[in-house]
Structure formats: C-alpha cells, structure tokens
Amino acid sequence: MRKEIMEVGGQLVPYFRTPEFSEIMLDSDRLLKKFMNAGRDAQSIYLTCSGTGAMEATIMNCFTKNDKVLIVDGGTFGHRFVDLCKVHGIPHDSICIRFDEILTEKHLKKYDNKGYTAVFVNIDETSTGQLYDIKIISDYCKRNDTYLVVDAISSFLIDHYDMDTYDVDATIISSQKGMCIAPGLSVVVLSDRIVRERVKKIDIKNLYFNFNEYMKDFERGQTPFTPCVGICMEMNRALNLIEEMGLENLLMSIDKVAKDFRKRVKELPVTIPAFPLSSAITPIIFKDKIAKKVFNILKDKYDVYVNPTGGDREEYVLRVAHIGDTTIEDNKMLIDLLRKAIKEAKS
Amino acid sequence: MRKEIMEVGGQLVPYFRTPEFSEIMLDSDRLLKKFMNAGRDAQSIYLTCSGTGAMEATIMNCFTKNDKVLIVDGGTFGHRFVDLCKVHGIPHDSICIRFDEILTEKHLKKYDNKGYTAVFVNIDETSTGQLYDIKIISDYCKRNDTYLVVDAISSFLIDHYDMDTYDVDATIISSQKGMCIAPGLSVVVLSDRIVRERVKKIDIKNLYFNFNEYMKDFERGQTPFTPCVGICMEMNRALNLIEEMGLENLLMSIDKVAKDFRKRVKELPVTIPAFPLSSAITPIIFKDKIAKKVFNILKDKYDVYVNPTGGDREEYVLRVAHIGDTTIEDNKMLIDLLRKAIKEAKS
Structure with missing residues (x-):
C-alpha cells in the first residue's frame, strides 16, 4: 500500500448520502471504466463483499437453470466458479487445466457448437499464476455467440485488460489487488448487452445482491445499502494516482x-x-x-x-x-x- | 471516529491468513460476546457486507418457507425485514407501528398462539429512533416458543443489550454504529439453539452467505473469503478501547x-x-x-x-x-x- 493511500485510510470516514460522495463515486467509475476500456454503455455495480461474493452475485443476476456454462477450471479460483454453479443449479462443464499445463485453442475447440450460453474464466488463475490468453477465449465466445464472464481480480491494473476489444460481458474485480487498497469492496462491470438481455429480465431471489437496485441508485452515484465508505475513498485516491502516472x-x-x-x-x-x-x-x-x-x-x-x-x-x-x-x-x-x-x- | 481508530485506519493492512490475524479476530470475538452477554456456546459470523446483507444472510440460514414470522414494522429498517421475507418466500405478518406510536404488550398479545416460529425486530428502529422494550418482545417469544432475531445495528454499544437474559437467537450488528469504525463489516451472533436446530440443518442455496462455512473457519479465527481486514483491525482496537474504559x-x-x-x-x-x-x-x-x-x-x-x-x-x-x-x-x-x-x- 502506498503512503498516499494510507493517508486516506487515516482520515475520518465521511457521511455518504451526500452529493459530494456521489461525485467521488462517479469520478472513480469514470476512471475504472477507462482503465478497462469498458464499452460506452457499460454499467458498474459497487458491492461491499469479497471477490467470491461478486462472482456469486454475477451468476445470480445473469444466469439461470436454463443456461449451460463452460468454466476454465485451472486452480482454486477457477474451481470456485464450479462450486457456485453447483450451489445455484446452473448446468456447467469444466475445462480442467493441470498445474503445469497451458490453456490453448485446442482445449476450447472441443467445446465448439455445443450450445454453451456463457464462458467463465479467472483470467489470471491466482492459485497458479497462469495468465490465460484472453484472445483465444474471446474468439471462442464470438464464434459460439456466448457471454464472456471474466474474473480479473488478480489481473486488472497489473496486466493489460480490455473489455471492449474482447467483448467481455462481465468483469469482476476486488479492491485489494491491482488497486492496492484495503479489501472489502468488489466491482462488477457489465456490458450493455448482458444488462439488457439478462440482468433486467432475471427475477433474482436476493435483495443484497440485486444488480437492478444497484444500477438504479448508481445513476446518482449512490448504492442501495451502506457501502464500505472508507475503502471507496481509498479507491478514488488510488485511481487518481494511476491516472496521474498513466x-x-x-x-x-x-x-x-x-x-x-x-x-x-x-x-x-x-x-x-x-x-x-x-x-x-x-x-x-x-x-x-x-x-x-x-x-x-x-x-x-x-x-x-x-x-x-x-x-x-x-x-x-x-x-x-x-x-x-x-x-x-x-x-x-x-x-x-x-x-x-x-x-x-x-x- | 476516535483518533485511536483513525490511527489504525492509517496503518498498513496486514496479510490475514496468519495465526497473528486469527488471534486478533478471536480476541475481538471474546470482547464482542462479553459486551452483548451472548451465551457460552454462542457462535459469531463475520461478514464483509452491510447490515442489510447480514439481515438477509440470517434469514437465508435460519428460516424457510415452512416458517411463519412476525415482524415489528415501525419504520424503514423494520420494513426491510418484510422486504427480505417477501424476496425469500418466508410467510410473515407485520405489527405496524406508526411514527408516534409506542410498541406495547397489547400489540403482541394479539399474536399469541398463532403459530409464529420467529419474531424479527430492529430493537432501535433507526428511522424513527424508537427503542422497543426488549422485555415484552422476549416474553412473547418465550411464551410462544419462537426464535427471536434482533437487528441491534444502531443500538448495540449505545443502549444496554443482553442476549442471554432475553433469549435472543440471533443478533445482527454493523461496524459503523456503536463501534464507531468504518462501515463494511457486519456480525451475526447466534445462539447455540438456532445453530443446532436451524443453521446446521438448512441447505442454503448460497456460498458467500453460508454460515456453516463461516463457523467452520472461525474455529481458527478465520473467514472462508477475504474479509475487510482493515475494518477488522479497527474493530479490535475499538473493542479494546471499550474494555479499557468499561x-x-x-x-x-x-x-x-x-x-x-x-x-x-x-x-x-x-x-x-x-x-x-x-x-x-x-x-x-x-x-x-x-x-x-x-x-x-x-x-x-x-x-x-x-x-x-x-x-x-x-x-x-x-x-x-x-x-x-x-x-x-x-x-x-x-x-x-x-x-x-x-x-x-x-x-
């Protein structure tokens, strides 16, 4: 953690139902979307929870028992997507990658034209350190017309990452990785396509993780429930520091x-x-x-x-x-x- | 926020999968349970989420469609329990309290012997400031043999609160109220009874909010997913400051x-x-x-x-x-x- 971030951590946490806090959130959102080259109509969900909470929330808001999901399962975090699909009854298959194995086009080709509606991948499988080639995964999604959900928690702001070029529908990140701030805040950035076709149509049986509530409130830079205000302040400082240095x-x-x-x-x-x-x-x-x-x-x-x-x-x-x-x-x-x-x- | 807490906020957030962090969590837990006079076998769940997330998690882990819940609905936060029961399909009735009305024994008597399995109450209805009389609510629960779930978010460490005396089965609190630390951490303290009879038996369709996972990991002072470590450090300082002053x-x-x-x-x-x-x-x-x-x-x-x-x-x-x-x-x-x-x- 940088000195400048620790200074923010040492300040009084402000009251947050104010236009001033809204401005800070909207400023962070602008920078975050710029850094991941999110599409013009992308929408962000600011969740007070860990990365796993955000992965689960994304699944709950975007997929149902009528989907069929392909998961790149090459370690602890890839496997978490499998566990989450099991809990929520989402039909799924896994591409299992051994510790010393490289994900290649061959792995994906086998699953062409099999009717998958989405691919889930931890683009950097944190437990092994492998950075998967997003181009081959994105190409698979394009030719099979599936959604692409990327957990970029341990990669965003560390490796190059580009939502628009690779047609990513949901990017999941957490505060404590690339932003180098305290853990507790996770963000899901959604493509306009997945918002229109999925989030707005699915009747999620959950209040805390209901993305429609978050999108409605974020039009004015707010969240439906008390956010981790202190970490939000750190996020804004961290993103502006990155903007300054490039x-x-x-x-x-x-x-x-x-x-x-x-x-x-x-x-x-x-x-x-x-x-x-x-x-x-x-x-x-x-x-x-x-x-x-x-x-x-x-x-x-x-x-x-x-x-x-x-x-x-x-x-x-x-x-x-x-x-x-x-x-x-x-x-x-x-x-x-x-x-x-x-x-x-x-x- | 006190100067001593802001100092903690300004320090480096430590790596948390260590015995040192476990010790800090277990120390906080001992103090927290002491301050709310939780029963000897009470168990705590440390969640990175807002109070609403903790309310929802409690409902999901402890109640099902086979229950019938009575809710004290005297304002925004009482009504949140109603919304949560609706989302999760839990049958419920509300005791509606007007802004200028006092909750009395009469309100509760009407609901005697009606087969309720639980009562949900925001003991201090934050939106109006009314502090309900926990004794009359607890008496109702005892004579009707129902569980008692108390949202004490805006009351614990501010007003007297006592789980054991009033046979409370679940107490929900959040970091930013009585503890006066940053928001982002919520805690649910459960009675041994509700753990045995409900949490261990209910097959919750959620991973991030699965209390059984949290209880298992907390035996060694850890959480299943990355917690808001910085706020946990603030909590420990805050509780020790309270212990020092009494x-x-x-x-x-x-x-x-x-x-x-x-x-x-x-x-x-x-x-x-x-x-x-x-x-x-x-x-x-x-x-x-x-x-x-x-x-x-x-x-x-x-x-x-x-x-x-x-x-x-x-x-x-x-x-x-x-x-x-x-x-x-x-x-x-x-x-x-x-x-x-x-x-x-x-x-």
Missing part, C-alpha cells in the same frame, strides 16, 4: 519488477512455471517439501510475507507478489532472504 | 450526552417524540417543511452533518446522533447552529 507506465513498472524477479530467482534452487504468467505474482517451485517452512522463516525471522499456496502443492510452491510499490531493491533483498530461508529450511 | 462507563457517557441534548433542544421551536428513545439519536420534529433546508444549511455553511429522514417525514424530521466522541460542548454548539439554521430556513 496506466501504461504503471503496467510497465510492474512488468519490469516481475521480469527482474524472474531473472534473479534463477540463482536459487527453485524453478518457475513454463506457462504465461501474470505480472501479479511469480510462483516458485521447490524440489523438496519446504514451502511452508520457508514461508514461516520469512515471516517470523524477517517479517516478510510471501503467499502460501493451497491444495496438494502447498509444501512445494510459494507465490511472490509484485504489485503495490514493490521495487527492484525489494527483489534483491527478497532473493537474499529466500536464499537464507531455503538453506535454513533444508538444514 | 462498557458501563461508555453507555453512561452516551446516555449523558443524549439526555443533555434532549434538555437543550427544548429551547428550539421543535419537538421530540414521546416514545422511548435509543441513546443513539434524537429525532427533532419541525412544525414547518424545513428539515431538508436545515440539513443543507448545516452541511454547506457549517460543515456539520445531521441525519436526514427518508419517507413521508423527510421535510419534517432530522435526526441528531450522539455516538462517537460527541460531547456536551458539541451539543451546545449544535443547538446554536440549529437555532441559526432554523431562522435562516424560515426566512
């Missing part, structure tokens, strides 16, 4: 740090995956079962946090984030600490 | 400020309601249609915020909050500003 410059700077880390990490007795990686994180793979040990040494001895990995790879993989104000100096330091921690974990 | 002292101090305001406001050409009031707010009633005008003068000219009132009384009623670090000096100042604003609004 989105391209931000993406280049994260990319540079990620590439530098990936070059340096070769000095260590670890490997990194061969698939395309998001600039958000680099997974590092150990030969021995020491991932948890290394995590704890870094945390307890050096007060440095990397991300553990769940599931059957938890003893072998750690993930290193490159977002926020991480620098090349930090990379140097982390490589040194990793070297020490690995040595200690093995001894 | 809950009784906090309640007495708010009560003193509320009573002082109510005494002073008699100098102005306004009236206040005759019904029992929560110490949270005092509604002030104007003879003329000037409430919105007065609100705007206070906001634009003096940068002072009072609460407008929605619905058909919006031109006649404003509500003044007494929570946070409001003092008797603030009361004096506000009375002076109100006097000026009323004069200006009428001219």
Whole structure:
C-alpha cells in the first residue's frame, strides 16, 4: 500500500448520502471504466463483499437453470466458479487445466457448437499464476455467440485488460489487488448487452445482491445499502494516482519488477512455471517439501510475507507478489532472504 | 471516529491468513460476546457486507418457507425485514407501528398462539429512533416458543443489550454504529439453539452467505473469503478501547450526552417524540417543511452533518446522533447552529 493511500485510510470516514460522495463515486467509475476500456454503455455495480461474493452475485443476476456454462477450471479460483454453479443449479462443464499445463485453442475447440450460453474464466488463475490468453477465449465466445464472464481480480491494473476489444460481458474485480487498497469492496462491470438481455429480465431471489437496485441508485452515484465508505475513498485516491502516472507506465513498472524477479530467482534452487504468467505474482517451485517452512522463516525471522499456496502443492510452491510499490531493491533483498530461508529450511 | 481508530485506519493492512490475524479476530470475538452477554456456546459470523446483507444472510440460514414470522414494522429498517421475507418466500405478518406510536404488550398479545416460529425486530428502529422494550418482545417469544432475531445495528454499544437474559437467537450488528469504525463489516451472533436446530440443518442455496462455512473457519479465527481486514483491525482496537474504559462507563457517557441534548433542544421551536428513545439519536420534529433546508444549511455553511429522514417525514424530521466522541460542548454548539439554521430556513 502506498503512503498516499494510507493517508486516506487515516482520515475520518465521511457521511455518504451526500452529493459530494456521489461525485467521488462517479469520478472513480469514470476512471475504472477507462482503465478497462469498458464499452460506452457499460454499467458498474459497487458491492461491499469479497471477490467470491461478486462472482456469486454475477451468476445470480445473469444466469439461470436454463443456461449451460463452460468454466476454465485451472486452480482454486477457477474451481470456485464450479462450486457456485453447483450451489445455484446452473448446468456447467469444466475445462480442467493441470498445474503445469497451458490453456490453448485446442482445449476450447472441443467445446465448439455445443450450445454453451456463457464462458467463465479467472483470467489470471491466482492459485497458479497462469495468465490465460484472453484472445483465444474471446474468439471462442464470438464464434459460439456466448457471454464472456471474466474474473480479473488478480489481473486488472497489473496486466493489460480490455473489455471492449474482447467483448467481455462481465468483469469482476476486488479492491485489494491491482488497486492496492484495503479489501472489502468488489466491482462488477457489465456490458450493455448482458444488462439488457439478462440482468433486467432475471427475477433474482436476493435483495443484497440485486444488480437492478444497484444500477438504479448508481445513476446518482449512490448504492442501495451502506457501502464500505472508507475503502471507496481509498479507491478514488488510488485511481487518481494511476491516472496521474498513466496506466501504461504503471503496467510497465510492474512488468519490469516481475521480469527482474524472474531473472534473479534463477540463482536459487527453485524453478518457475513454463506457462504465461501474470505480472501479479511469480510462483516458485521447490524440489523438496519446504514451502511452508520457508514461508514461516520469512515471516517470523524477517517479517516478510510471501503467499502460501493451497491444495496438494502447498509444501512445494510459494507465490511472490509484485504489485503495490514493490521495487527492484525489494527483489534483491527478497532473493537474499529466500536464499537464507531455503538453506535454513533444508538444514 | 476516535483518533485511536483513525490511527489504525492509517496503518498498513496486514496479510490475514496468519495465526497473528486469527488471534486478533478471536480476541475481538471474546470482547464482542462479553459486551452483548451472548451465551457460552454462542457462535459469531463475520461478514464483509452491510447490515442489510447480514439481515438477509440470517434469514437465508435460519428460516424457510415452512416458517411463519412476525415482524415489528415501525419504520424503514423494520420494513426491510418484510422486504427480505417477501424476496425469500418466508410467510410473515407485520405489527405496524406508526411514527408516534409506542410498541406495547397489547400489540403482541394479539399474536399469541398463532403459530409464529420467529419474531424479527430492529430493537432501535433507526428511522424513527424508537427503542422497543426488549422485555415484552422476549416474553412473547418465550411464551410462544419462537426464535427471536434482533437487528441491534444502531443500538448495540449505545443502549444496554443482553442476549442471554432475553433469549435472543440471533443478533445482527454493523461496524459503523456503536463501534464507531468504518462501515463494511457486519456480525451475526447466534445462539447455540438456532445453530443446532436451524443453521446446521438448512441447505442454503448460497456460498458467500453460508454460515456453516463461516463457523467452520472461525474455529481458527478465520473467514472462508477475504474479509475487510482493515475494518477488522479497527474493530479490535475499538473493542479494546471499550474494555479499557468499561462498557458501563461508555453507555453512561452516551446516555449523558443524549439526555443533555434532549434538555437543550427544548429551547428550539421543535419537538421530540414521546416514545422511548435509543441513546443513539434524537429525532427533532419541525412544525414547518424545513428539515431538508436545515440539513443543507448545516452541511454547506457549517460543515456539520445531521441525519436526514427518508419517507413521508423527510421535510419534517432530522435526526441528531450522539455516538462517537460527541460531547456536551458539541451539543451546545449544535443547538446554536440549529437555532441559526432554523431562522435562516424560515426566512
């Protein structure tokens, strides 16, 4: 988190049913849509909930038991779409991608002309770090005339992302990733098409997640229920900081740090995956079962946090984030600490 | 908001999948349950959402179409329970309380032995300021053997509140009221009875609001989805500050400020309601249609915020909050500003 964001966090949270707060929300919305190249008529839903809440809300508002959904299931977060479809009784199939497998056109071709009405994908599968090729997914959707729902939570404002070019119908993001602000706020940006054809027609059996209520209130920059006002203030500061520095410059700077880390990490007795990686994180793979040990040494001895990995790879993989104000100096330091921690974990 | 809380808001939001964060959550939970005198086996659900989200989640996890619910509907928030029951197809009846009417035992007696399985009440109906007598509601529930669900969002840590004595089965609170921290976090505290008889047995068609998932993870002080970590940190500081000063002292101090305001406001050409009031707010009633005008003068000219009132009384009623670090000096100042604003609004 940047100093400028922490300053916002340390300020009084304002009363929000005012034209002043509405202006702030509308300003954030303008920037957010610009940064993701959302269509002119795209509409945003500002939800106080985690990314999973926003994924579930999107499914509830846009799909029914009459749909047939294709899910790219290549890790924990891809699989969450499967769980959500099960809970809501949405017929679905999964393209299962193994940890070391790259999603290619071949995977998708098999599902041509099978009557799917939507594709769900976590464009950066956060649990493995694979950044899927949105072009091949978008091409599939165009030739099969299906909706495209993208969870861009751990990719937006980190990797290039473009709703309009790739005809994305719903983009789901969360505050704590690319924006580098506190968690608690999630946003769903909807294409005009999905709003007209789905959201306005589906009778959702839920009040808190009813997108029609949110769209109505957002015409005046408000939300139907009390939002996480403090995080909304942080969002506005974060988006304006990005506007000042330029989105391209931000993406280049994260990319540079990620590439530098990936070059340096070769000095260590670890490997990194061969698939395309998001600039958000680099997974590092150990030969021995020491991932948890290394995590704890870094945390307890050096007060440095990397991300553990769940599931059957938890003893072998750690993930290193490159977002926020991480620098090349930090990379140097982390490589040194990793070297020490690995040595200690093995001894 | 207190200075100590704003300091927490200005700090780096920590990574949360750690034993350290779990300890903080468990410490908050211990204090929260102590302050509401929850039963020994009560369980808490920490949700990243607004109070409405928590109300809806409680209904979804604890009640079904086979129930019959009695709702105290005396304003905007009481009526929200009605809306939620409609959305979820829960059979329900309402005790409608007019703005100037006091809820008494007579209202409830009419509904004796009618087969209700639960009573829903906003113990302080925030939109009118009426603090209902929990004893008569609790007595009704005991003699009719129904569950009692209390929205205590605008009352807990402001008025006396006691789950165990009044056999409350679910208490719903939100971060931005009595705790005086940023909005975005809501908590549901459940009795052992409702957990065993309802939550564990109901097959909820929702993932984000599935209480069983939250209970399982909270055994180790965690939540199934990313929580609003920053607000959780503020909660811990707020509850520890209350523990240091003593809950009784906090309640007495708010009560003193509320009573002082109510005494002073008699100098102005306004009236206040005759019904029992929560110490949270005092509604002030104007003879003329000037409430919105007065609100705007206070906001634009003096940068002072009072609460407008929605619905058909919006031109006649404003509500003044007494929570946070409001003092008797603030009361004096506000009375002076109100006097000026009323004069200006009428001219």
